[in-house]
Amino acid sequence: MFQTYDDTANPALVAERAKRLRDELKRRGLDGFLIPRADEHQGEYVPPHAERLRWLTGFSGSAGLAIVLTDKAAIFIDGRYTLQVRSQTDVNIFEPQHLIEQPPVRWIEEHLPKGAKLAYDPWLHTIDAIARYKAAAEKAGGTLVPIDTNPLDAVWTDQPPPPDAPVQPHELKYAGEPASEKLKRVSASLDGADAAMLTMPDSIAWAFNIRGGDVGHTPLPLSFALIHADGHAELFIDERKVGPEARAHLGNVVSLRPKDDLAKALDDLGADKKTVLVDPATCASWINDRLQTAGAKIKRGTDPCELPKACKNAAEIDGTRAAHLRDGRALTRFLAWLGQTAPRGGIDEITASKKLEAFRADTGALKDLSFDTISGAGPNGAIVHYRVTQGTNQPLQPGELFLVDSGAQYLDGTTDVTRTVAIGRASAEQRDRFTRVLKGHIGIATARFPEGTSGSQLDALARMSLWKAGLDYDHGTGHGVGSYLSVHEGPQRISKLGSVPLRPGMIISNEPGYYKTGAYGIRIENLLVVTPATMIEGGERPMLGFETLTLAPIDLNCVEASLLTAEEIEWLNAYHARVREALTPGLDAETLAWLKDATRTI
């Protein structure tokens, strides 16, 4: 199984660990230390040895920062985690702070004593972040100081070793473009820089057509790379991870170098007065400092793999279609089982989540879940980033809604899908809210828009029917999704922050929702791929549109048909007919019978 359900936090451990860290800081003559959630690569998932924030504070969320001073400490979390942090950490040691309302920079300005040395590990923070912390420390009359070895690692006596999962070639039939061609494209795009520094493992995985297993749920090979303007590339990686097959695969396109050679490579770039492209939003401060000290010229810019990686080629799109067909059958088997079993009682969030994983494993192709399944019954469904544990587990009860947001990693594609189903009958209010969310979902699914349109322009289409009723939801409408890679990738997004134009081949989620705290949550999520739209008679401009990739029924028991327009009903019926036809081959008779009813014409 790829998911566990244990409660791992133990607030009672926090005080002693904070004391050990403070003693170590004192020993080194430091007055404070920054402990981010991030590792050297700034990804959403980090390996166990980099779970420093969690070890120190108990907090297990996917984003956060702790600051330890000699006499006070704080932990900064966003709105998703305000409740969770209080159950996981010792709030007498780490005072919870809202990352946006009381940002770390302001806290530093207000609490860092004059003359104090606030230390940080330059491998774990981005260039942009350090610039902000530095200004804040100086405003307080203190200084921000980089340290060579992490004082927390020094006191974390049972810190796990760094990961060493083997690197796997990502076959051309899935990748669709040889690494050599990708390197040509990327090196030609450097716009005057002599080399690009790659620090994001998903960029490296994409560029060299490799995958790894260093973190959970995402097949990342943790490593660094340089792509030179002449097309030559260097991969800096723990050599234990590269077996003969991977070595043969990589041999023709990239120089393999030990991880520790990176420092020397940066020094060489500096000695030759090269201009190096670094992404200040993701590149570790250490790398920037090393380059500058060595004499290199820094060109700030976006990771040059980000956009080409986001625009999937035909092989990747075909792959994701196959992955969604497979995943849709597994999810439909689960939904059929749930529909037949849950109303009789005895199902809880964990049994449901395990059952869904089992159906996915049954496909024989499951490499991992793409994230921990969100399995939320009743009030737990209203917690947007809920993760069920033994301690929070709830039964699925008649009259409640059950929200399940889940996804899988297959060699041919990454899935991410949310369905909300009524256990028994849905109330009139629940049907009203569900149908408004569905109207928004259809608004995005059927959107046609010209090239150059950004996700922020489309966001309101998903929210209008809720806004008209004085309702809304507090998350984006869509995030980018990788191809057997990160389930959250940029730059594409549908949200008020989505300023990047959508381009053909981008995969993006369509997931409006509605959450009633203490009662229920609703989300309907399909993945989409941006496609050129068919030209309409009389149309003057090429338009783009979306093809829905996800194939699974939307619970008709929650739909109030009278709220839908004729076009919306037409979309729903056509989608359900497509789901039924696509999934039928390979489904058992019992599931098929359920599916026929679940996708009936309304």
Place this chain on the structure above:
Amino acid sequence: MFQTYDDTANPALVAERAKRLRDELKRRGLDGFLIPRADEHQGEYVPPHAERLRWLTGFSGSAGLAIVLTDKAAIFIDGRYTLQVRSQTDVNIFEPQHLIEQPPVRWIEEHLPKGAKLAYDPWLHTIDAIARYKAAAEKAGGTLVPIDTNPLDAVWTDQPPPPDAPVQPHELKYAGEPASEKLKRVSASLDGADAAMLTMPDSIAWAFNIRGGDVGHTPLPLSFALIHADGHAELFIDERKVGPEARAHLGNVVSLRPKDDLAKALDDLGADKKTVLVDPATCASWINDRLQTAGAKIKRGTDPCELPKACKNAAEIDGTRAAHLRDGRALTRFLAWLGQTAPRGGIDEITASKKLEAFRADTGALKDLSFDTISGAGPNGAIVHYRVTQGTNQPLQPGELFLVDSGAQYLDGTTDVTRTVAIGRASAEQRDRFTRVLKGHIGIATARFPEGTSGSQLDALARMSLWKAGLDYDHGTGHGVGSYLSVHEGPQRISKLGSVPLRPGMIISNEPGYYKTGAYGIRIENLLVVTPATMIEGGERPMLGFETLTLAPIDLNCVEASLLTAEEIEWLNAYHARVREALTPGLDAETLAWLKDATRTI
């Protein structure tokens, strides 16, 4: 009359003027010079003595830049002006370049000779722009050099003098808030800076409750100001402009200083090591250089008056409602006259434009037009920023559409309205397009959205019905509008670039369109004010919405009712009923009879 219709450009003059400038550059040992459209204040309108780009090149558009080198020269214009520039300048001297596709920085990189000195007048460029030009010049191996006196002014023998229009107090009944209170608010918002440098005359006009007359169509008092964190303010202005009444009005809130004192004031800030807030997007490079040389610390940030100015208070909103009522009657008298006269022939774009100005003048309250009226018949309506001259003037012919975009400056408010009317019958295609534009207009007018929503999120509501037909328009959907001030103001806008959240009190245009080159143009524009929306039963969040300010009929002859939803028809009928009821008092019988029919229920 506030508008002229002459063709002023004479391409035959360009060669000789360019030669005079080049001779002057040579005399000073310079190899090139940048000539922007802007004056020292970066506004949309500039006084005659600052029309340097127009004098040199003949080009009269509202944005552009020329670069003169010893052996070549170029003029950079945006998509609005690609045709116009070719009719106005001598393209053998100034090669037209598209501002976006071949930006000046790239042209400099490619054409500036190694070792060349490219000069600029630091009063006429923003800090941001100079940073870009400097990098480009250095990339070409040359240098960018500021000059103390403008070489173009030296050869422009009949350059008009700077304007000296008197400053007028803007009465409290219109402004709604004493200048002393505004200064308190602004000085309290400086967030650590010791002073804010104001260079935008509309910010100064707002802050001190004054208006001026230094440029056309916008009542700006050209001047500079400093607002200090302690609440003290200094206004640097040509003292001839400040009569006894204005002096008395300003006396209590601001120190009046001669314009030439600004340099000393900046030097004093530097000597005291003060931190000064400057807006790099609008502040003249000269000011930044002077502050830095003097030792001041620069804090880059948005003009602190921009946002408070954009959020109109109750008196300003009441004023704009009164202005729109007055303006709506004038426009309706014009539309009635047009409807009765134009089908019989004999009307052309200029007579129509003059007639509309006359109806506005008839109100007795007209201070100026808020911009040159766009009066476009048939194909001229498809030119988005068309300005009619004797040379382009066309008759209004049956079977054509006539687009008229106009506005007025009244003491109580600024208007901006576009109507498109059929001369005789509209074709089926014209009705289809008009109705799609109307659906977009209604989509914006009826939008409800939560606080924090930005204009970019709403933009698609205006375009969806066009997108569905493969159509679009190449301009934003809405721009901010001032209160007896600029007809274009920020930060509010409805467009893909509108990232600032909309706030109650912001006035913004709602103007979707459709343009068929060589055939016709359609635009339907009303001004809106952002208001708190009435709470809906069951609604959970406070929502915002729009109140439509503009009052004038929308041509029902162009509406294809079968394309409208029941809700859209309801909106149109309710709007027309409101227009009819509001305008009726004070309209003559003939206009009233026409209005009744024009606003009939459909």
